[in-house]
Amino acid sequence: MLDTVYMSGEVQPLRVRLIDCGRELLDEGGIDAVGLRAVARHAGVSHGAPRRYFPTHKALLAAIAASGFAELSAELRTAIASETDPVARLRQIAHRYLSFARTHRTLFELMFRHDLLEGSGEDLRQHSKPLFETVAALAADAGAADPHVVALNLWTQLHGVATLRATRSIEVIAGDIDTDGFVAQLIDLHLRARG
Known part of the structure; x- marks a missing residue:
């Protein structure tokens, strides 16, 4: 399972990247814009990847x-x-x-x-x-x-x-x-x- 992603010239832990992407989506579209699939898409990972760190939508929002x-x-x-x-x-x-x-x-x-x-x-x-x-x-x-x-x-x-x-x-x-x-x-x- 992929635990890191390469973004903008640096290796970043995937969990951190998913939270950062969630924050970007939150800034752009509010709470309703932040979903597990939307965050995965924004992070450039498979739609199932966030579930490894955030089993629920609430867990992602809480993080x-x-x-x-x-x-x-x-x-x-x-x-x-x-x-x-x-x-x-x-x-x-x-x-x-x-x-x-x-x-x-x-x-x-x-x-x-x-x-x-x-x-x-x-x-x-x-x-x-x-x-x-x-x-x-x-x-x-x-x-x-x-x-x-x-x-x-x-x-x-x-x-x-x-x-x-x-x-x-x-x-x-x-x-x-x-x-x-x-x-x-x-x-x-x-x-x-x-x-």
Whole structure:
């Protein structure tokens, strides 16, 4: 069985290639465009090849979502490393989160479709929970009285902004918002109740 493919001058593990092709199809046509046969065709392999790694359509989608969480985690680590002040770190990760959502709109949507991915065999909580714990740790460092409550408030509000912006709903209500200013106000609001 073929375990690697030769693409653009490099040898790539087939599983990675299939996930990359799935992400490309996701970007081009949304979740409905990502099927096992479509990914195989896009990767240039037999239609049965993806089943070796992804026994179901959900398993493929979950692997794509997991790759998104890995990429988002790396971006947030970079954001944290760029600052030393805890509040500045929170602002940085908030901006990176919103930027990731804007840049990878369909991937971002898939990553949080737990209803769609339930039963996929991939424990996506192992990818999303550490992100939440990172936000809670930063909130604690910034002096939040209840870091987990602050983290949950920040995450849900940022996710709401990302979702509303993706559908252009936020523009209807608020016009062009100053994202930097909004994020700063949001973080300051939740950190005011410091212990």
